[in-house]
Amino acid sequence: MASNLNTVEIKAFVPARDFEQSRSFYQAVGFTLASDTQGVAYFYHGHCSFLLQNFYEKTLAENLMMHLLVEDVDAWHTAVTERKIATTFGVRVSELVDQPWGMREFTLHDPSGVLWRIAQNV
Numbered sequence: 001m002a003s004n005l006n007t008v009e010i011k012a013f014v015p016a017r018d019f020e021q022s023r024s025f026y027q028a029v030g031f032t033l034a035s036d037t038q039g040v041a042y043f044y045h046g047h048c049s050f051l052l053q054n055f056y057e058k059t060l061a062e063n064l065m066m067h068l069l070v071e072d073v074d075a076w077h078t079a080v081t082e083r084k085i086a087t088t089f090g091v092r093v094s095e096l097v098d099q100p101w102g103m104r105e106f107t108l109h110d111p112s113g114v115l116w117r118i119a120q121n122v
Helices: 019-029 073-082 085-089
Strands: 013-015 032-037 040-045 048-053 065-069 097-099 103-109 115-121
Touching (some): 019 032, 019 040, 019 048, 019 085, 073 085, 073 115
Parallel strands (some): 065 115
Antiparallel strands (some): 032 040, 040 048, 103 115
């Protein structure tokens, strides 16, 4: 067995119907834009990251779900609400819900239809 099979990270490629709008959306939510070249933008927040791609397939976007585990979901929900993400970008933000599987979460759709579940363990 090889001894150097360590992993560093895994990132999803998130589709964007309108690349500029999606870039602005993710920055408004609180992600840092680290690079943006040749139709791929690298975003991160803390130790979590993803790649926004200037590519859109409706079926893919509307069936892609991202799960962001955070330390304080109430603070995240407050930030998204105070930044008026829903009205500014025409997206949906749910209320906070305590799930029977031991998580408190809310959902956020991005401008392309990608569903984000933002949660914390309780």
